[in-house]
Amino acid sequence: MRRFDLDALNTLVAVADLGSLSAAAAHLCRSQSAVSEQVRKLEELCALTLFLRGKKGVSLTPAGDRLLAHARSLLRLNDVAWLDMQGVVLSGDLRLAITDYFRPTDLAGILKGLGEQYPRLRLHVFIRKSALIEHDVERADFDLGISMSIVGRGEESDEDTAHRRVALRREPLMWVAGASYKVDRSAPLPLITLPGHCSMQRFALAKLTEQRIRYFVAHTASGISGLQSALSAGLGIACLNASAVPGGVRALEREIDLPELPMVEFSLLIPRTGESDRVREAADVLINRFK
The missing domain is CATH 1.10.10.10 (Winged helix-like DNA-binding domain superfamily/Winged helix DNA-binding domain)
Incomplete structure (x- = not known):
């Protein structure tokens, strides 16, 4: 064998x-x-x-x-x-803030695996918008954060004076729709979005406006799970990163002329203020697990 x-x-x-x-x-x-x-x-x-x-x-x-x-x-x-073999044993409380775009379909399994691997580690997970994670990283509300930025817009960075930033992975953004959605080229596109404070959704709408593509907001979901459900129900189209696209939802790039989309980058944010050995060890584990 x-x-x-x-x-x-x-x-x-x-x-x-x-x-x-x-x-x-x-x-x-x-x-x-x-x-x-x-x-x-x-x-x-x-x-x-x-x-x-x-x-x-x-x-x-x-x-x-x-x-x-x-x-x-x-x-x-x-x-x-x-x-x-390195003798890494994690224990105690670890507060982790994660953007809702980060691998939503398999995140629960990843966190479960961490708990099984480190039974003495107590995870406290907060699902938040990337902007809030970036803004609050030095406020001691959480120990580690995972945020998303759009590559090429000057948001991602290898160095930051306020906190350490470690790139975890990059994924393509995609225009997607449910299996039952039928493209009607004569009508405005029905969009499924998140509320206006989501920078990625604002970016997608701006791309459509730049290319003078007609659209209307058909459904506003409160979070990624609601957006995924609306997509699966065929209520319209949406812009999502690859790991957030649920099963049964297809890319639209071959069916309709839509703006090209860039990559997004997920980063682990590590506060410099009061960084402990426990947080550094946890960061090393998460970097290997979440890539």
Whole structure:
């Protein structure tokens, strides 16, 4: 029986999450040809096609989707083994503020895994808007924060005088709609949005206005779960990051001419004020777990 290369599986996860070989190459700090070669070797090992290549990126085949689940599990086990060998034992209370756009469909499972790995750690999780997390990072309301910024708008940064910022992952933004939604090119687009204080939603509306695309707000959800439900019900279209797109919802890029969207970056924010060994150790764990 042949064994999988964990490095190649990590590449598989990056390509699947980011939607293209070039984006994964940038994220992994490798050449696109090196990433392509690792994917090719995985497909050769499995004797199956794992990705479908298209003009605008790649998408998983059913076999690729199955391997992705195994890859995530194996990489988590690798992290557990490495941290155990380093003697990292987390305990006590940890307050974590997370943007509601961050991997909403599998966040609960990730947090459950943390609890199982570190049974003496008591997690206190707050789901908040990125703007509030950025604003409150030095106010001692939480120990660590995960926020989202739009790449290319000057929001993301490697250095900050108020707090440390560690890039976790990048994902594409997408125009999406439910399986039952029918595009009507003669009518204004029905949009599903979050309230106006959401900067990402304001950005999406501004892009439509810039290109003089007619739209109206058909449904305003109070949070990501409500937005996902409205999408699944076919009430309209929305702008979402890749990991927030629920099952049964499709990308619209091939069905209608919509503005191109950039990547978003998720970052771990670590307050400098009063940073303890416990917070530093927790940050190292979360960086490995949430990438």
